Amino acid sequence: MILPGFHATAEEAGPDAAGVFALDTILVNGTSAAHCLPRGAARAEADTRPECLGRGVGRADLPGATLDASQFDRLPTGARANALIKRLPTITTGGGPGEDKDARIMGLDKEYTRTLVDGYQLPDGGEKREFNLDRFPVAMIDQVEVVRTKTADMETDGIAGKVILHSKDIPETLTRTLSVRGGQTSDGIGNFGISGHIGGMFTADFGAQAVINIARDGASKTKVKTSPSGAVERTLEEKPQPAREFLGDVMWRSEIGTFRFKPVYLDQTEEKTKDLQKLTADGAFNGSETGAEDKTKQTRGATLSWGEQIGGFDIEARAGYMRGDEDKTAATTTTTAAGAGTGKLETEDKADVNRTLEVDAKTPIHLGAVAGELKFGLALRDKSRDKTKVSNGAVATGKESYALDESYRAAYVMGKFDLGGTVTLKPGLRFEAVTLEGTSIGSGLRAEGKARDLLPSLAASWQINDRWTLSGGLGRSVNRPKFDLLAPFETTSGSTLTVGNPDLDPQPANTYDLDLTFKGDHAELVFGLWHRNIKGVIEEGTATGEIRDGKTVVSAQNVGDGTTSGVSLTQRISLAHLESPVLRGFTLGANENWASSKLHVAVTGATRKFKEQPNFWGDVFVEWTDPSERLILMAAYNYTGKLPAVGDSGTDWRESEDTLDLKVSYDFDNGTELYLLGENVLEGARVTHAANGDVTRETGPSLVTLGVTRRF
Template identity: 25%
Template sequence: MIKRNRAAALPQALAIALLAAAGAPAMAQDAPQAAPGDAGAKDLDKIVVPGEIIYRDRTDAIAPTLSYDLEYFQRFEPLTVGDMLKRVPSVAFVSDVLEYDGARLRGLDPGYTQILINGKKVPGAGDDRSFFVDRIPAELVERIEIVRSPSANRSGDAVAGALNIVLRDAYEFDGKYLRAGGLRFDDGETKGTFGAVAGGEVGGGRLLGGVNVQGRYNPKRKRSDRFEEPGGAFTDREDQSDTRDGTDSSANLSYTRDIGTGRLTLDGFFVRTERTETEHSLEYNHPSSTSRDHLLSVNDQREDIEQDNWAFGAGYEFDMAGGRTELDLDYARFDDNTVTTEEETGFDDEDTPPSFDGFEGTRTLTDVRDKEFSVKLAHKREVGTAQMEFGVDYNDKKRATVLRVSEVQAEDEGDPLPPYAEFERASSGIDERRLDPYLMFSGRGGNLAWEAGLRYETTDADISADGVKRSNEYSELLPSAHLRWDLSDANRINFSLGRTVRRPNFNYLLPLTLEEEYGDNDFVGNPLLDPETAWGVDFGFERRLGRQGVVGINVFYRDVRDLIEIVNTGAPSATALGDFEDEVEEFLDENPGADPSTPGFPEFDPDSFVYTAANVGDGHVYGIEFDFSTPLTALGMPDTGVFVNYSWLDSKVDDAFGERRFNGQAHYVYNVGFIQDLPSVGMAFGASYRRQGDAFDRLLAEEVTTRYGADLEVFVEKRFGDRFSIRLTGSNLLDLAKDEAFNKFDNAADQLERDFDEYELEREKSGPVYQLIARYAF
């Protein structure tokens, strides 16, 4: 079925791509790149009211890098970086409908993708070390870079690759503009959005500042049907409304000034997310009835979320000792304060109608503080015909988490819940210190450009949880090499080889035992985990099409070693011990005075255990990536722009249950779109269509298959002169749905034997969103 979907999805788009690639004339050379010392900045009014369609940039970097300016995305009015990334090659998401938070480059778990802001690491919310890209508003961004393969002068945490979010800086932009508008959702709710950016000369340097406030809202509808097993008897159904309502506020500031032989750069950003997530669920023992006679439970859940992301950096690059030296100091912090309250009224359906069976509530207070301080010292100089760069990166990461949980219940039907007063407290902390020296050489000669380097990453970690402290240290040598061969002015080949790492998830490191974390099985953390490592190869071909177009194809492979998987310690779980104690107690009640030598005395034969994380096994990831963007000049349509990207993704992992792909990896992801400019009337319109393949996750005691529908977006734009524009955008016009199938088991033995605890089918939907946005440059 997957192959048929792929074959049917893109025939027309690919035909256009091949026709244009064959017929479009080649540029004599790449578009000129601005040198660091060049004066002049991009006028912001040309961004507000674009005079032409913007395509993917062809970079001059030796490492394989795809670059997309904000103007490439802007006509579809993305709200966040997540909205932007869903239009670039190989980025998939396995999130709720209309939520684009954890970017999965090449379909891999977000922890395999390195997220950088201005080329620097930033802390995030995820226990897998991921950064939620929907926390950064699109209006702060200058461009998005996809760096497919590592270099020695960047952190090696990039098995899948790196996504570099480059914020607007003072050196690049000049002018002022305002952005204002509103969004309307399918339930009638409206939200406003406002932004302002200004840049220019101040105090002998250049200053740029921006602010952005935007309403966020996502009303979703869910339905879950549960069965004893696939094709088995119906057990119950759950109807749920899930609404996310909030505001994102952000600001960024950049100042650049030339001092002596060097350039001083100061930059910072702040993003605050204030959001309320409310869920209301009704559970029935009938597949369609909403009668009180079939009601099993009423559940209300509310999350009040306040998250702050902020960072500040200072850098000075100057001439020294016959070369160029760079010193960077950076501090970044992520704060998360979340209050989660879940209250449920249960009913016993052994009575008709079901009788009251309890009213209980749980309140969880989550406080996370994640901060990073880093220093970079680097020196570049010419050595013969090559350039040498050497340096050292220091990073100190501290992450502290405090959980407080209170559980209450009402005594009788109709009674209110008691106050949430007594809280059980659990705390944990992780302090990782890294010192990473590197050496890199690069050069250009004739049609060849090359780069080769070594990076040595050392990690010293202290881990604590509720008074238990552990330490661990490890180091990895990470070679990398790149070769770019310009076959002609239009055609080039890239080849890259490199070794990368993925550090363990935070929750896998903590020396805590979590009861019934996987079905009836418990889990205990392992603070002595080593990182996963991977050798990777990328081989790509790229062709310039005319003055603006680019077509490229890339093949990649990753050989991942020391995979972190969940393994059995052999120790019985708390559930198994409790079940055995109950069995013994029942036997003694029936046989007073019995002992273990008594015939029929229960024997301890646990079927659930304590599991932990360990470095076991290997994995392989591979795929083909195609991207194409060009005006159809060769077909006589210079004001028509076509955009296509398609990635076929696959992998192989052997776990305790057999062979599978990496968890959550979609089989494919593609985007097809066009923009039609109408210069004579100052208008433009366009559409974008996106689809990604099925994803499968297999964990202990649970297996999940996830399917998404298609996403269609359209826009129409009217320009008034060269300073004012209005744009109407419609997104999710096909009512995108997410369908999940859950195979649930009590333990590993049942999972192997396919003895189901429950089989669940869940569908989640959300309706169209319309934006009306006005921009004015002055």
């Protein structure tokens, strides 16, 4: 994927350091470029940048991709993080048309990708440990990274990789920004947003900032399911999403070290209405279902970081408290073909609390003539989740109502060695231990589980010459189970007793990644490879061999095995060196991704692809800038090929999809930018074919937005 205007700077480089690479108006997929002052670096007299503290571990030179904040307003994307992440190589997004909420690295299901904000896992309501990216506004983001290879100082959970959102950094000087947008979907639903930012480094030792965002997003969705007999179910959903968000950031330097405090508040409500009409093959009324659902998601908390140089060690400690609440109320009325009606009222409440403490220390070391750095640390996290579902006054049983307490402990050691000034090696070893206590709220059943993992890793990069770089990594990673599979529930259906399994093991995987990057004066090319060998894939409905009260006991078990491999190609070309004033304004680019996988399903004995993974997907991007560099025209086209296996059973399949986004922006001399954005211009459809012959077609509207940003 081409991303205009991006620049990459070595992790330790300052604003004027040598080694900064510029490709006219574009450079993407370079190394992570933190714009803060690296820990331990000497501060020049005119350098007022904030210290790099409280950001968590970044990508650096690992295989993956990075998108910098300086590019956000040069992309035809919306106001939420999901609109940014889908522009990066190897990424697909989940959800129906206009609902691409979650990121999927390597095209794998969302359960294999983890999303972090400044190194922390923000609580969210999903069972698959995912974080919905539409909950985080672009106004709060400084940088987006996709990391495929992990080093020992990163938590290993997430076999495919990690999406890292770095929150907006404190500006060097006092900065104020106000953005206002308004628009309407093609089906008439209004969207708007207003965000404001103020902050800066007031001295070299003190800085602060605040970001406030108030918005109303959302649209409608039409779903039509047709059975082989010709019967039709037609559903119309409208889902406005008002939101309020706040990010604070205070940094101060004292005699006992540097401190950084970041409070955050995210509040999003989904106000969904649903109208389902059923028709027979000859068009006669065959029943209906109408309903209204209000879902409110709140995340609130804060992180406090401290860093100091003590006796030759650079120490950083980070503590965080985050609470997430998801409350849902759904009222549904069902009417039969004969006109009889029944009602159902459901409420679902989820509460998640994450308490985190991490301590890292690093110190220079020398092994003979080899200079390096030794880094080691500890990580502690306690997570609790309580979920209660009530249907018509009765508490739901099974995995719908449970309480979990998950205790995570980790320790690691990692080296970083520079060989000859061109090769960097990062060997490491990480130990992770998880203890789980689970309770079924409906029945009161209690159970415990434990997991212990020793996880080696090795990352390396080779600066072959000024234009070619080779980076890669291999190691051991895990994927922790879905929350609802860990609840100690029991449900009976016929001759089968289904039970939860709090003692499920994480799915382990051997991971291999490689990126070869060429950076020329007017072009950049990236060739990427990945492979995952996964053991102990979790499968639900697996017979345990136990008979209880005459019933066959089944549960989720670590019984499957699979592999997935892929290739990613990225190309970017700038025509700024041409003589023609029209052609030299163009920047062109694309990324193409191919994936293959095999999953042996122990329950059925079948072999299929991992669900939700396409064989091919990619992006094409075109940008044109007029000679004055004020007017910019942008277009981005995304294509996702056929998905041969979707749904939990993996027996359904989905047709290929495409989307087109367009943007026009004009930058005035007075710090004002005006833009017109069109999203989902093609109003593409998602068509799913079920194993029973049903065909479901989902369509979403386009959205046109007019916005203005004022910097002063």
